[in-house]
Amino acid sequence: MAGQHDAQVARADLVDLLTRARRALVRDLGAVLEEEGFTVDQWRVLRALASQERTMGDLAAAVEIPHPTLTRVVDALADSALLYRSQSEQDRRRVVVGVSALGHTRLSRLEALATAHEQALASRVGAENIAHLTDLLRTLP
Template sequence: MAGQRGTRVAGADLVDLLTRAQRALVRDLGTVLEEEGCTVDQWRVLRALAAEERSMGELAAALEIPHPTLTRVVDALVDSALLYRTQSEEDRRRVSVHVSPLGRTKLNRLESLAAAHERALATRIGPETVTRLTDLLRDLP
């Protein structure tokens, strides 16, 4: 096994480790957000729309979520009255998505849960480690 490790490409280790960490963090956060009946993708969509309306295309690009998946996520949030859509008067093909007042209230609760989750992570691995990781990950392309 040690011989195999020496022949592995360093970048492949990085991708594997980042993927495993991302999946574990999403799984743990997802468990926390389930208390509010929300998924991680739904929370990410609400967060992305909190500051400004966006078209579905802009939202898909910003969140790196495939269009079909994003459509399902947004449909569920619209059905729950957390989001609503409007059609552009200039271009009927352009549909913008907005957070409703109910969605803002829900987002505030979700943000509290996510912040508590991050504080628990910082307690477990150390706040300095969280800060270093955050800084390093922001520098990745």
């Protein structure tokens, strides 16, 4: 019984630690991106679209943002001419979203800021630890 309880506590600790780490990372990166007038969600959407257009459904799955929130994020980016929308050639009922030339330019700046943020984190906890943690997290569902 004690072993089973210990395993449950360990799982709860993992979820709690990952949740706390996520919040801290998003808060810190958010402060950096906010200086450029962006949110973490906006940066993530631009990144997800950087190499290819996607439908809104595919984009929502890729960034794991609820559809109503994603619509607001995409609307704001489109209003700033960083994204464009068009009808899918395969299915006219679907909307395809892509990054504009201006969006790619702004994304380059945001990526540089995010990389600097990650490098600062790596200097605090060690680059090898970051690489190992990244590999472990990629194995999670």
